[in-house]
Amino acid sequence: MRVPEWRPALTAAHDAALEWLEHLAERPVRPEVDYDAMYAALHEPMPEAGLPAEQVIAELDAAVRPGLMAMNHGRFFGWVIGGSTPAGVAADWLVAAWDQNTAMAEPTPGVSALEAVTAEWLLELLDLPRSCSVAFVTGAQVANLVCLAAARDRVLADSGWDVEGDGLVGAPPVSVLAGEFVHHTVGKAVRILGLGESRMIEVAADDNARMRPDALADALAGIEGPAIVCAQAGEIATGGIDPLAAIADVVDARRDLAPTWLHVDGAIGLFARASSVLAPKFAGAERADSWCTDAHKWLNTPYDCGIAIVRDREAHHRAMTLHASYLPQPSAARDPIDWNPDMSRRARATAVYATLRSLGRSGVAEIVERDCEMARLLAEGVRAIPGAEVCNEVELNQVLVRLLDPAGQDDDAHTRAALTRLQESGVAFPSGTTFRGQAAIRFSVANWATDETDIVETLEALADAHTRWG
Numbered sequence: 196m197r198v199p200e201w202r203p204a205l206t207a208a209h210d211a212a213l214e215w216l217e218h219l220a221e222r223p224v225r226p227e228v229d230y231d232a233m234y235a236a237l238h239e240p241m242p243e244a245g246l247p248a249e250q251v252i253a254e255l256d257a258a259v260r261p262g263l264m265a266m267n268h269g270r271f272f273g274w275v276i277g278g279s280t281p282a283g284v285a286a287d288w289l290v291a292a293w294d295q296n297t298a299m300a301e302p303t304p305g306v307s308a309l310e311a312v313t314a315e316w317l318l319e320l321l322d323l324p325r326s327c328s329v330a331f332v333t334g335a336q337v338a339n340l341v342c343l344a345a346a347r348d349r350v351l352a353d354s355g356w357d358v359e360g361d362g363l364v365g366a367p368p369v370s371v372l373a374g375e376f377v378h379h380t381v382g383k384a385v386r387i388l389g390l391g392e393s394r395m396i397e398v399a400a401d402d403n404a405r406m407r408p409d410a411l412a413d414a415l416a417g418i419e420g421p422a423i424v425c426a427q428a429g430e431i432a433t434g435g436i437d438p439l440a441a442i443a444d445v446v447d448a449r450r451d452l453a454p455t456w457l458h459v460d461g462a463i464g465l466f467a468r469a470s471s472v473l474a475p476k477f478a479g480a481e482r483a484d485s486w487c488t489d490a491h492k493w494l495n496t497p498y499d500c501g502i503a504i505v506r507d508r509e510a511h512h513r514a515m516t517l518h519a520s521y522l523p524q525p526s527a528a529r530d531p532i533d534w535n536p537d538m539s540r541r542a543r544a545t546a547v548y549a550t551l552r553s554l555g556r557s558g559v560a561e562i563v564e565r566d567c568e569m570a571r572l573l574a575e576g577v578r579a580i581p582g583a584e585v586c587n588e589v590e591l592n593q594v595l596v597r598l599l600d601p602a603g604q605d606d607d608a609h610t611r612a613a614l615t616r617l618q619e620s621g622v623a624f625p626s627g628t629t630f631r632g633q634a635a636i637r638f639s640v641a642n643w644a645t646d647e648t649d650i651v652e653t654l655e656a657l658a659d660a661h662t663r664w665g
């Protein structure tokens with residue numbers, strides 16, 4: 196076998212990665228150039244002849260770096276995006292170097308066993324039933340899809356219908372109920388599963404975007420047949436956590452009448468269950484049938500890693516398993532291919548394992564507690580800025596800010612313009628939204644590195660963006 200020269204290219208990547216990571220704090224959080232400039236800079240014909248790998252890597256880094264957003268910066272607050280830790284990044288490098296197609300246990304026992312152990316650790320950390328099945332997928336979008344595929348299987352099987360074999364034509368209708376502020380990825384999963392996004396039943400929410408259990412009970416009373424209820428632990432704008440115990444009570448009361456499944460989209464919040472201080476806010480979550488979360492959000496692993504957890508292993512297995520005569524035949528070992536929609540896949544759980552091993556439960560708890568504390572500090576500081584309002588109850592790590600126009604004209608336009616000024620300042624990067632019809636700036640504190648200095652600097656830049664026109 197020809198042995199390629201690994202060292203020059205890997206050394207170039209190592210140097211470039213350290214240069215990026217070690218100088219992150221000194222650079223603007225936003226990219227230095229926009230997409231059009233990047234496209235123009237990178238656009239060239241498909242090369243006919245190759246180049247030495249180390250040259251490719253050095254030039255790639257130099258070319259792309261101006262267009263990188265410092266998403267793992269302590270003052271990046273956009274959408275809901277965690278940072279990454281040294282153990283997670285380094286483990287992901289190994290994943291690429293090992294190049295294990297992590298579908299079957301027999302050919303890849305190392306990373307498959309690692310995935311099984313990581314799944315057990317997660318159930319313990321999140322305090323969910325230890326017998327649940329777990330899938331490591333690309334993100335919460337796919338985790339929602341996997342959980343709802345299992346839900347669809349079970350509620351239809353209990354209605355006498357084999358959806359895997361017979362599809363949906365002629366099947367009993369399945370009602371999907373979700374809160375008014377359900378994340379769009381749940382709707383997309385429902386669409387992909389053929390359950391009809393526009394047939395979903397919307398359940399009213401309270402002021403902090405939490406599903407109302409009384410409204411859920413009313414909605415369920417009005418329908419017959421199989422139903423899937425989608426609750427949420429951490430709403431994208433407010434961070435609102437649905438009252439999960441009360442919702443579980445409502446669902447449990449219906450289980451004897453018709454097949455009913457409770458899913459919790461915990462993409463944002465579920466890792467807060469690692470903290471004994473925050474866990475009570477999520478009481479009742481453990482009574483659900485399925486849960487999704489994202490390691491690449493609050494656990495701060497590198498992208499991409501979502502996690503689907505299902506109480507009903509049989510339904511999960513039926514919805515996702517795949518067998519072929521040319522593959523190793525099923526054994527007693529846990530084959531990743533049985534639990535997720537991919538066939539070939541990377542050893543994605545490795546970075547989760549390394550992150551958990553390096554932080555331990557106490558380290559995860561410290562991150563989620565500190566981020567919530569930083570969100571509270573930020574909200575306090577915002578309230579002290581004249582004309583600035585916090586629009587949500589800060590129950591987790593999300594802060595929604597609205598800025599009143601000093602000229603008394605258009606608060607929406609002023610809020611949006613101030614957001615752009617703040618992003619362009621390079622000091623901090625929140626993102627924007629429209630919440631209950633009004634423009635708002637969203638701060639999501641999900642990075643392990645965010646500290647009080649970051650909050651102070653962010654507040655100064657926010658006050659400046661609010662008061663400085665043009």
Ligand SMILES: Cc1ncc(COP(=O)(O)O)c(C=O)c1O
Pocket residue numbers: 274275333334335336337378380427429430431460461462463489501
């Ligand atoms: C509540 C919720 N669910 C699902 C998702 C989708 O997650 P991902 O982007 O990892 O697919 C998000 C993303 O922010 C979210 O906030």
